[in-house]
Amino acid sequence: MINSIVRRSAVSLAIGSLLLAGAGANAAGNADGAVKIGVMGDMSGVYSTGFSGKGAVAAVQMAVDDFGGEVLGKPVKVISADHQNKADIASAKSREWIDREHVDVIMDLTNSAVGLAVQQLASNKGVITINTGAATSGLTNEACTPYGIHYGYDTHALPVGTATAIVKNGGKKWFFITADYAFGQALESNTSDVVKKLGGSVVGSVRAPLNTNDFSSYLLQAQGSGAQVIGLANAGTDTINAVKQANEFGIVAGGQQLAGMLVLLSDIKSLGLDTAAGLQFTSGWYWDGDDASRKWTKKYLANGGTTPTFPHAALYSATTAYLNAVKAAGTDESDAVRKAIGNKPIDDFFAKGGQIRDDGLLEHDMYLLKAKKADESESTWDLVTLERTIPGDQAYPSLADSTCELTQ
Template sequence: MRLVFGMLLAGATICGSAPARAQFSGEIVKIGVLTDMSGIVSDATGEGSVVAAQLAAEEFGNRVAGKPIQIVFADHQLKPDVGASIARKWFEQDGVDSIVDIPNSAVALAVQEIARTRDRIVLFSSPGTTALTNKFCSPTSIAWTFDTYALARGTAKAVVEGGGKSWYFVTADYAFGHQLQKDASAVVEANGGKVLGASAHPQGTTDFASFLLQAQASRANIVGLANAAGDTVATIKQAEEFGLTAGGQKMAAMLLLLTDVHSLGLQATQGTFLTTPFYWDLNEETRAWSDKFAARRKGQRPTFMQIGVYEAVRHYLQAVEATGSDDAINVIAKMRATPIESAFTHGATIREDGRVVRDMYLAEVKAPKESKGEWDLYKILRTIPAQDLTIPLAESTCPRLKH
């Protein structure tokens, strides 16, 4: 099994004074970034997620409640068994107090179960499955950044309200893609729109010609992309080659990352609608943090998954500082009781099912002539309120909730 490990360990002054009777399991507060260092989402997570965690630790002078902070990381290779093995070793042998990031929903669910049985904290920035806060919700985990429900419903509702009434879906033919299509279709129809059809493709398809020709023939206003990662990238690239956008159809991506848009270029992606929980260029405060990130990433701006790692680690360390403890139950209780405040988020809260309730943004990818720089990629069209993006508690299947 190939593991990629690294760590940051430094000492400096702490921000504020630690509680007088701090209780810790060891002499170090250790945080593990479990991520994809070499696979299909490594640009959007990977080394950037590690940098994000390090930047959060540095805001505390790399010490919290009198203890040094240590950041370790590993590559789960997008394999549940590898991710579970790393998590088990971290918790049982290496003294890791919490794990963050974890792109890939299958890996995330495996790690969540290990953390649950050991009363350890997991903060998910990168997996999208709603199962983390529904059927398999845990008292010691938080879905920090997004889920498929939020992205699909956020984009669909906002686009329909903006005039995109007729839709055709290009959908990945597995549970993730079908859930995206189902959630988005429900919103389209509930808001007076129509779904004219859909084409399902196998994961990892390289030739989208037949699916895109069907979308083009439908004459739908919006081509909804209920897929992710390389499938989304390939769909958008080939849609531009087939002239869908030139012909007046708009693309609406259920899951599109900043690094995807940068890789494809604005010529291919211009006009695509998407929902994002964060964007680096929102204001002076977000740009300042992103400049720090970019300085360590050869100019690359952070994705929303990487920003989520930063914010989750920061909020976790605030709770450790406040409680004077690394005990998972005490720390997670403090995290849930404290509104989230950072450069990117103001007043978000953590529900009992572990879902962070936050506003998000409807964005449109800029045309080349509108961009003022390499990473100036999005126009933020509007804020989408949290209540439009979060599964109502009454509909939740989380067993921890009392209905």
Template structure:
């Protein structure tokens, strides 16, 4: 029998190394990108720069929203650069590939950016944790109130890859479950500049609601062009299924006012969120953090706590430690990590303010409702995660 006498025996390479794999240049860069790297850096600094007595290092890279590029970067990090955990990974296709690789390598995967619920469903992993929202929660929290309000017929504009398709599928289920109907959908390529043909199809459908199953610059371009086409003036409503704070800043309140959507965080929600956000803003050109950037801070902090407690950076050791420890920080209150890797946390139904309601920079949202995590996220029994016993 051997006894481990120092933390270094279980911390590989004598360093805890965190990789932020993100979109630095594409349609989601403003929502994650450099802001997510800063959030991770703040988490490391606030933790004291060490875990289990070993120094913590940070690296970052741009996956360009391409699964092959993201996977190659992740493999290089794991195999030759001593990276112990990868976080962020907006883009569901990249995230699914990186989660599988992380499982093969026994590395913790902290998915804060992607939307696909498959990460805690059919593609779940014993070393994968899905931190912020997912498509199920976004659709469930935001779509149901609109259908219940009488907006029964829907037509979707959908980003044509795994994230958009999954977001449409989840929203369509919520629409029909609440007595509504889906009249059709138009699929558009990622990073589109011209939505005219898709919007004309949506307009011709006569649906009460055009649901935007996309994000980032695609969502903003579709919103702007819908306004130019006079779609809302013609009596149809626009529902954006995924909205991030930088999107609203770029659109402006005049274009975005009244929009109802779901999110996992708002910087101006309370004293704790404001205190952290103001520190972030001071280092980020005055820009307020969006939910995905704040999520990186929360995920990295919880990871470092588990590394410190377990004196290990092996995924199979660290993740059980993370799962048994409640999550409490400015971003998440009294949350837990479920057996399938899903963080069960409150979600918020939000509405963009009228320009006259906004009193200071980044004062953009009002909270309509707080939805507890057990009501917001998919029940574990419905996820088909192979790690979860059928009895549940």
């Protein structure tokens, strides 16, 4: 325990030194005392419903309003943009935001390729990013930066709940249908590690382009693989389309099991419980988990919120945490704010006893959920049951296992 404390103190000092070195005579980021938050998300594409879109902007704006609408004596402004799931568009817009709009923090960043690109660009300019939509664990490992924060979940935490439950229930032979970019590849890799560690095996995989409408060829390969479990290492409408078409092909009826590795409550609603019943998945938050979450959900849906999914809840929580850090630091200068947000526990309706680690990862509890049968649902969003709470120190790798150079 003493060695752990000593090591953590050393890491904190190293990061503090790095940040101060980067600051030099000039303040990091746009330290003008006026806070501007940029929501860079998928506003019209495959991830626009539950991860990003109008619901994401609504969550950030609600957090700002609940904070009082101002910090350091000046109004907080929220702006947004559609990155169209293209890293080059996201990078160009983020550069414009930082250089011309004087944005202090960029949030959301759904799509791992986007998240990785913008995190690096913003860090080079001394600007904080808070990824709530991007999943790849690379954000806090090999691609970590002093100003990058990964808030809500990652591709390591997702399979710890879902794959563990399925393998222990007998589903040991897996085949993956994987989104063909950084997110899908990381999710397949992390899930495979869990499966193999528990004595299972991976008999094959196939890569599918983002925003694919026809999964027939991929599903036929999975069906013929002899796998007991077809792992869907994708998300959003890609997962919805794959599940619907798998049911049309009689794959589940034929004895194979689908495992959605990144499923949102909005996906279950889109699928319908007749199709989704029994589907297990891991989530960073559940709206009906306690009174505080239910209260937040009711207010969010009444204030422009679209879906009570964990990425939207994470955005509200992250915005509040950021503004509290600005207030505590007494400045919007990035080094001071990053230090303040890392030193204070995140303990709210979203993250119980959470803390942002030195590698930028928010470690907090995750939840294994299971879709209900249609006759068990009593209201619009009463779609799942809470099967298990996964403590944060079990859901995420230890800081000692991080490959982030800031922790070495």
